[in-house]
Amino acid sequence: MFKQKINIVDTTLRDGSHAVSHGFTVEQTEAIAGGLDKVGVDIIEISHGDGIAGSSINYGFSKTHEMELIKAAKNKMSSAKLAVLLLPGIGTIEDLEEGRENGAEVVRVATHYSEADVGIQHIEYAKKIGMMAVGFLMMAHMGTPEQIVEQARIFVESGADYINIADSAGYMTPDDVRARISLLKNSINIPIGFHAHNNLSLAVANSIAAVGEGATYIDASCRGLGAGAGNTQLEVLSAVLDRMGYNTGMDIYGAMDVAEDIVEPIMYRPQVIKTAPLMLGYAGVYSSFLLHTYKAAERFNLNPRDILVELGKRKMVGGQEDMIVDVAFALSQKK
Amino acid sequence: MFKQKINIVDTTLRDGSHAVSHGFTVEQTEAIAGGLDKVGVDIIEISHGDGIAGSSINYGFSKTHEMELIKAAKNKMSSAKLAVLLLPGIGTIEDLEEGRENGAEVVRVATHYSEADVGIQHIEYAKKIGMMAVGFLMMAHMGTPEQIVEQARIFVESGADYINIADSAGYMTPDDVRARISLLKNSINIPIGFHAHNNLSLAVANSIAAVGEGATYIDASCRGLGAGAGNTQLEVLSAVLDRMGYNTGMDIYGAMDVAEDIVEPIMYRPQVIKTAPLMLGYAGVYSSFLLHTYKAAERFNLNPRDILVELGKRKMVGGQEDMIVDVAFALSQKK
Numbered sequence: 001m002f003k004q005k006i007n008i009v010d011t012t013l014r015d016g017s018h019a020v021s022h023g024f025t026v027e028q029t030e031a032i033a034g035g036l037d038k039v040g041v042d043i044i045e046i047s048h049g050d051g052i053a054g055s056s057i058n059y060g061f062s063k064t065h066e067m068e069l070i071k072a073a074k075n076k077m078s079s080a081k082l083a084v085l086l087l088p089g090i091g092t093i094e095d096l097e098e099g100r101e102n103g104a105e106v107v108r109v110a111t112h113y114s115e116a117d118v119g120i121q122h123i124e125y126a127k128k129i130g131m132m133a134v135g136f137l138m139m140a141h142m143g144t145p146e147q148i149v150e151q152a153r154i155f156v157e158s159g160a161d162y163i164n165i166a167d168s169a170g171y172m173t174p175d176d177v178r179a180r181i182s183l184l185k186n187s188i189n190i191p192i193g194f195h196a197h198n199n200l201s202l203a204v205a206n207s208i209a210a211v212g213e214g215a216t217y218i219d220a221s222c223r224g225l226g227a228g229a230g231n232t233q234l235e236v237l238s239a240v241l242d243r244m245g246y247n248t249g250m251d252i253y254g255a256m257d258v259a260e261d262i263v264e265p266i267m268y269r270p271q272v273i274k275t276a277p278l279m280l281g282y283a284g285v286y287s288s289f290l291l292h293t294y295k296a297a298e299r300f301n302l303n304p305r306d307i308l309v310e311l312g313k314r315k316m317v318g319g320q321e322d323m324i325v326d327v328a329f330a331l332s333q334k335k
Numbered sequence: 336m337f338k339q340k341i342n343i344v345d346t347t348l349r350d351g352s353h354a355v356s357h358g359f360t361v362e363q364t365e366a367i368a369g370g371l372d373k374v375g376v377d378i379i380e381i382s383h384g385d386g387i388a389g390s391s392i393n394y395g396f397s398k399t400h401e402m403e404l405i406k407a408a409k410n411k412m413s414s415a416k417l418a419v420l421l422l423p424g425i426g427t428i429e430d431l432e433e434g435r436e437n438g439a440e441v442v443r444v445a446t447h448y449s450e451a452d453v454g455i456q457h458i459e460y461a462k463k464i465g466m467m468a469v470g471f472l473m474m475a476h477m478g479t480p481e482q483i484v485e486q487a488r489i490f491v492e493s494g495a496d497y498i499n500i501a502d503s504a505g506y507m508t509p510d511d512v513r514a515r516i517s518l519l520k521n522s523i524n525i526p527i528g529f530h531a532h533n534n535l536s537l538a539v540a541n542s543i544a545a546v547g548e549g550a551t552y553i554d555a556s557c558r559g560l561g562a563g564a565g566n567t568q569l570e571v572l573s574a575v576l577d578r579m580g581y582n583t584g585m586d587i588y589g590a591m592d593v594a595e596d597i598v599e600p601i602m603y604r605p606q607v608i609k610t611a612p613l614m615l616g617y618a619g620v621y622s623s624f625l626l627h628t629y630k631a632a633e634r635f636n637l638n639p640r641d642i643l644v645e646l647g648k649r650k651m652v653g654g655q656e657d658m659i660v661d662v663a664f665a666l667s668q669k670k
Contacts, residue, residue, distance in 0.1 A: 173579060174509070174540060200578075201533075201571045205509060205540030223607070236536045236608055239617045243535075244508060252617075253640050256610045270605040272558070273571055275591045282574045282587075305588050 003247035007042040007217045009193065010234060012263060013073065014085050016225030018049035020268055023063040026072045031262050032222070034076030039254035041234075043081045043106055043217075046070050049227060051085040051110060053095040067102045074103030081105045081132065088118045093125050100131060108164060109155075110136035112317060113143040116154035123158035134193070134217075135160035141171040141284055142315050145183040152188055162191040162217055167206065170199025170229055170277065171284035171312075174209035181213035193217030196232045198224055199281025201273055203232040204240055211246060222255075222263035223271055228280060228287055230271035235259045279305055283312035292321045296328035306331060338582035342377040342552045344528065345569060347598060348408065349420050351560030353384035355603055357397040364404040366597050367557070369411030374589035376569075378416045378441055378552075381405050384562060386420040386445060388430040402437045409438030416440045416467065423453045428460050435466060443499060444490075445471035447652060448478040451489035458493035469528070469552075470495040476506040476619055477650050480518040487523055497526040497552055502541065505534025505564055505612065506619035506647075509544035516548035528552030531567045533559055534616020536608055538567040539575060546581060557590075557598035558606055563615060563622055565606035570594045614640055618647035627656045631663035641666060 012032055017024060029046065036044050047066050048054030055062040066084075074082055083106035084091075084099045096107055107126045109119040116135060126133040135155025140148055152163045165180055177194065184192050194210035196203035196219070207218050220237045224230035235255040238248050280287055285308055293311070297304035307328050316323060347367055352359060364381065371379050382401050383389030390397040401419075409417055418441035419426075419434040431442055442461045444454040451470060461468035470490025475483055487498045500515055512529065519527050529545035531538035531554070542553050555572045559565035570590040573583050615622055620643055628646070632639035642663050651658060 173543070173575065175579075198536075200575050201536070201539040201568055202575070204536040208508070233536055233608060235610075236613060239613060240508065240535050240537070243617060244510075253638065256613060260610045264609075270607045272605045272607065273568060274599075275570075275595045278571055278574060278591060282578060303588065 003245055005216065006211055006241055006246045006248050008234070008238065008248050008250060009043040009045060009083070009217055009219045010036050010041045010221060011045045011219050011231060012036070012221040012225050012234070013069070014045040014047050015049060015227055015231050016221050018227035019225050019230065019271070020266065022048055022055065022060050024069060025064055026068060028266055029069040029073050030076045032258070033073035035258035035262050037077040037080045039258060040248070040250040041080050042249070043083050044073065044077065045083040045085060045108065046073050047084045047099070050090055051087040052091040052099050054087070054090050059090070067098055070099060070102040070104060083108055085110055085136070086122055087111070088122055093122065096122065096126065097129070100129060104131070106132040106134065108134040108136045110138055110166070113137045113140045113148060113151060116151040120154065120158045123155060123160050127159040132161045133159060134162055134164050136164040136166060138166045138168045139317070140165045140180060141167055141169060141176060145180045148180050149183055149187045152184055156188050156190055160190065162193055163188065164193035164195055164217065164219070166195040167197055169284045169286065170197030170203070170281035172206055173200070173202060174205050177206045177209045178213050181210045181215050185214040191216045193219065195219035197226065197228060197281070198231065198271070199229040199273065199277045204237055207232045207237055208240060208244065211241065222259035223267060225263060225267060225271060229273045229277035279308050283308040285311045285316065286318045288318055289316070289321060289324060292324040296324050300328045300332035302328055302331055338580060340551065341546055341576055341581045341583050343569070343573065343583050343585060344378040344380060344418070344552055344554045345371050345376045345556060346380045346554050346566060347371070347556040347560050347569070348404070349380040349382050350384060350562055350566050351556050353562035354560050354565065354606070355601065357383055357390065357395050359404060360399055361403060361407045363601055365407050365411050367593070368408035370593035370597050372412040372415045374593060375583070375585040376415050377584070378418050379408065379412065380418040380420060380443065381408050382419045385425055386422040387426040387434050389422070389425050394425070402433055405434060405437045405439060418443055420445055420471070421457055422446070423457055428457065431457065431461065432464070435464060439466070441467040441469065443469040443471045445473055445501070448472040448475045448483060448486060451486040455489065455493045458490060458495050462494040467496045468494060469497055469499050471499040471501060473501045473503045474652070475500045475515060476502055476504060476511060480515045483515050484518055484522045487519055491523050491525055495525065497528055498523065499528035499530055499552065499554070501530040502532055504619045504621065505532030505538070505616035507541055508535070508537060509540050512541045512544045513548050516545045516550050520549040526551045528554065530554035532561065532563055532616070533566065533606070534564040534608065534612045539572055542567045542572055543575060543579065546576065557594035558602060560598060560602060560606060564608045564612035614643050618643040620647045620651065621653045623653055624651070624656060624659060627659040631659050635663045635667035637663055637666055
């Protein structure tokens with residue numbers, strides 16, 4: 001039987017960085033990157049949780065400069081490709097150049113699902129300097145499948161090597177994933193990837209739903225280490241894909257050992273689904289809304305969960321935090 | 336839009352009993368049962384993890400006699416039905432009678448997926464004394480959909496009110512669930528239920544797959560508290576079903592609060608997917624095999640994970656633990 005090759009993109013050292021308050025050390029990074037390389041992960045993403053140059057008062061300072069971590073990881077890697085995430089507006093072309101000098105071979109250019117155009121120059125530059133370039137669409141649950149295709153095409157035309165759809169709020173059900181990936185598969189002719197969050201406990205299921213529709217790059221992290229409820233649990237995903245007859249090329253027992261012996265001991269807390277991430281996934285909103293929502297709820301004597309659901313319905317995006325008070329006021333009038 | 340009613344069966348105080356070494360107190364049971372009743376759970380299952388009369392040197396002693404817990408819970412419940420699990424051979428007709436006297440209105444008679452006949456008398460007796468009776472088929476991944484239907488029919492003919500399929504090892508993928516539930520739905524004319532374990536991080540996904548094929552009773556527990564990797568996380572499931580347009584009749588915010596405020600503080604450890612439960616789910620074998628497997632692996636210098644996978648392939652069942660050495664010997668000869 002022909003087994004479809006699925007590329008595994010590990011994001012323990014990038015999305016997982018959020019879950020350790022950007023506190024990864026050189027030693028930890030070497031152990032994790034070296035371990036993941038050995039078990040056959042295809043791409044290892046390393047940078048501040050908010051992408052290169054994310055270390056700041058706004059997004060949290062990295063304990064160790066990410067370029068040091070990238071260089072250290074690269075030294076321990078022999079087969080996997082090293083990737084960085086870049087959010088235009090946070091990271092720049094200069095940061096990307098520095099990442100490449102330190103060993104990055106792949107850049108994932110991440111924009112809001114409706115703003116691929118702000119990433120065109122970064123994709124084009126990466127291709128010019130010989131890097132693999134990925135167009136990464138965040139909060140993709142907010143866009144219709146047609147809108148996602150339209151934005152993906154912008155990245156395709158810029159020269160992206162594959163398109164990655166991110167369920168950043170952990171909002172999607174498997175049906176939501178299938179609708180987006182299948183239309184993409186029928187509309188563009190470069191590979192498709194998927195990045196899940198586990199807010200609704202559906203990260204592995206959504207990832208296999210994406211694979212079922214033709215996605216061939218799947219993001220995951222050891223023990224699911226990542227923002228909020230975390231990402232797709234790497235060692236579980238590789239076991240499930242193997243059982244379903246896909247070829248990840250991975251040593252699945254080895255992946256279990258990296259997760260249990262190297263990553264688990266350095267985690268700050270287990271990646272369980274508590275109320276806050278569950279509500280964010282249920283409502284489909286940014287985690288940055290939480291604090292503002294609690295304040296507005298107190299001021300207008302509302303249940304903060306009702307405000308989150310209303311923010312999701314209105315498709316509020318990051319940067320619109322000051323409108324939360326208006327939404328809360330409107331809700332309080334309706335009561 | 337018509338919203339299909341899905342009945343939620345909470346098993347925090349039964350399957351979750353495994354995860355707290357059968358240590359639930361009267362106070363904890365009152366708080367959990369009372370909380371679940373208030374948020375609109377339909378059935379609350381209470382008994383030793385291995386069913387009524389499970390308290391023993393073999394299965395672990397209960398800290399508090401389950402009949403005391405059942406009576407205490409009943410006092411705090413006003414709308415949910417109280418259920419007990421009964422494994423023929425462990426629990427008897429007399430235990431069932433005692434459970435009913437203390438407040439149980441439902442019995443779930445659980446047998447290995449291929450041995451429904453050992454539960455006939457318990458289903459018939461329960462119906463005779465006016466209880467709701469459920470035929471519960473364990474380790475259902477080991478049977479083909481046709482075999483599951485054949486066994487379910489035995490329970491249907493005995494008078495069961497619904498049939499519950501249990502993925503006891505947490506082995507199934509959503510496709511495995513769909514194959515079994517859809518054939519059952521087309522073959523029997525009483526309601527169908529599903530009980531998941533989260534070994535492959537697919538418990539919520541498998542539960543919604545079951546609902547998609549027509550299952551109307553779904554097991555879940557607060558924070559997923561249950562044996563091994565735990566069960567379907569109740570508060571997540573209720574949020575996902577709501578988002579998908581099903582009617583659980585539940586106060587989903589209230590369920591989040593019961594999980595976070597009442598259950599989480601009494602958990603011994605978070606319900607995360609470590610290597611041992613992952614391997615059991617990947618191989619599809621009983622947790623009782625683990626210790627024997629480690630011993631055999633040491634004796635024959637094998638990787639215990641290879642032995643587990645072989646045991647799964649050979650469809651070994653509980654009680655066959657002494658054959659693990661034979662399997663290990665055969666594997667060592669092949670090497």
